[in-house]
Amino acid sequence: MPTTQVNGISMHYEVGGDGPPLLLISGLGSSSIAWAVAAPRLREHFTVITVDNRGTGQTEVPAGPYAIDDLGDDTAALVESLGLGPVSAVGWSLGGSVLQSMLIRHGDVLSKAVLLNAFPSYTAVQHAWLDTGLVLRRSGVDPVSIGITGMPWVFTPRLLSDHATATAQAELSRLDPHPTTLEGFEAQAAGLRVYDSRAQLPTVSTPTLVLAGAEDVLTPVSQSVEMAELIPTAILQVLPRGGHAMLLEYPDDTLAAITAYLSGKTA
Template identity: 30%
Template sequence: MERARIDGIDLAYELRGGGAPVVMIHGAQGDKTMFASLASAFADNYRVLTFDQRGSGLSDKPDVPYSIAMLADDTAGLMDHLGISPAHVVGVSMGGMIAQELALRHPQKIRSLVLGCTTAGGPRAVRLGGGALASAYSTQSMTAEERGKALAEAGFSKSYLAQHPEIITSMIEARRQRPIDSRAFARRMKAAAEHDAYDRLPQIHCPTLVIAGRDDALIAWENSRIIAERIKGAQLVVLEPAGHCFWLEQPEQTLDAIASFLASVP
C-alpha cells in the first residue's frame, strides 16, 4: 500500500499490473479491498488503481462536509498524481455516483465508464421500500457483528446467502479488521443522499457500460436502466440472480461483461 497527499489529505492506494489504466471506485462503506478479486483479474492486462476514498479505510477522515463532487475531485487529483489518465473508470454503488461526477467534471480523464449498481439520484430515482438500506447503512455506531450481518443480508440475494452463509462471518470479520468511522460515514452518506446527476447525464459522451443485479435490495436495478437511457450509446447488463454485490455473486459473468466492454473501447 502507498499513500499520496491530495488536496490536503492522505489517500491510501494500490497500483498493480501494466497496460491501459483502470481506476476502481468503491462504495459508501467499502474500501479498496472490496475489489480484491476483480482488481487481481484485470491486473493481468491493465494497470489497476484501487484506493480508499476520503473518510474510508486507511485514508484520512476529516470531519467536514463531503460532497460527491469533492470525492470526484479527490479521484481526479490522485489520477494526476499517478499520471494515469485518461483511464477506464469502474465505480460501484456510491462509487458509481462518484464516477458519474468524475466524467462530468473531468471528462478528459475518462476513457470509458463502468457504472455498477448505482443511481443518478434526485427525485426521479427509483426508491426501494423496506428496512434493508436503513439497517445496512445506518450512520449510528454499530458493532462489527451488527454491521457485518446487516450488510451481508442486504448486499446479497437471499438465494446466494442461503447457499453461502459463510458470507456473514466474512463480512463481520471485515468490519472487525476495518471498522467504520461513524462520523466520516455519516458525512459520506449525506453526500450520497444529495447526489443528483439525472439532468446532466446526457453530457457524458464516453463509452459506458451500466451493470446491476436484478435482485438488488439496496439500489433498485431500474436505476441502471434510467442511467443507460440517459447516456447516449450506453450498454446495459442486468445479472440474475444477483444482489447489490453482483461482482461477488456472479464473478465470471461480471468479468466477462466488463472485459468485453473494455476490449471494445478504442
C-alpha cells in the same frame, strides 16, 4: 504504502498489474479492500489503480459532510497526479456516483466507464435503508451483526440460505486493518443521499457501460435503465443472476462483462 496530496487531504492508493490503466472506485463506507477478490484477476489484463475514498481506509477523514463532487474531484486529481490518464474506471454503488461526477466534471481523465450497481439519485427506500444503517452504527452494534442485517439488501437468497457462508462473509469485516470510522461513514452518507446526477448525465461523452444485476433490490434495474437512457454514450447490460454485491457472489460473470467491455469485445 503510497499516498499523495489531493484537494488538501492525503489519499492512499495502490497500483499493480500490466496493461491499460483501470481505476476501481469503492462503495459507501468501503475502502479499496472491497476489491480484494476482483483486483488480482483484473491485474491480469490491466494496470489496476485502487483508492481509498475520502473518509475510508488509509485516506484522511476530514470533517464532513463530503459532497459526491468532492470525492470525484479527489479521484480525478489522483489520476492526474499519477500521470496515468486517461483511464478506464469502474465505480461500484457509491463509487458509481463518484464516477458519474467524474464523467460530468472530469471526462478528460476517463477513456471508458463502467457504472456497476449504480443509481442516479436516492429513492425513499434507499433513504430508509441508509437511516437504519446509521442508527445501528451510532448505537455501537457489532460490525458483523450490522453486516448480517444488511445482507438481504445486497446478496441473493442463494447465498443467504447458506448460513455458514453468510456468516463467513460477514466475519470478513473483522479482517479489515483499517475499518471505516463512524465519522467517515456519516460524512460519505450525507453527500450520497442528496446527490442527483440526472440533469447533467446527458452531457456525458465518455463511452459507458451501465452494468446491473437482475436480482438487485437495493439499486434496482430501473435505476440502471434510467442512467442508460440519460447518457448518450451508454449501453445497458443486465446480468440474469446477482444482486447489489454480484461482484462478490457472481464474480466470474461480473468480471467477464467488465473485462469484455473495457477490452472492446462488446459493442
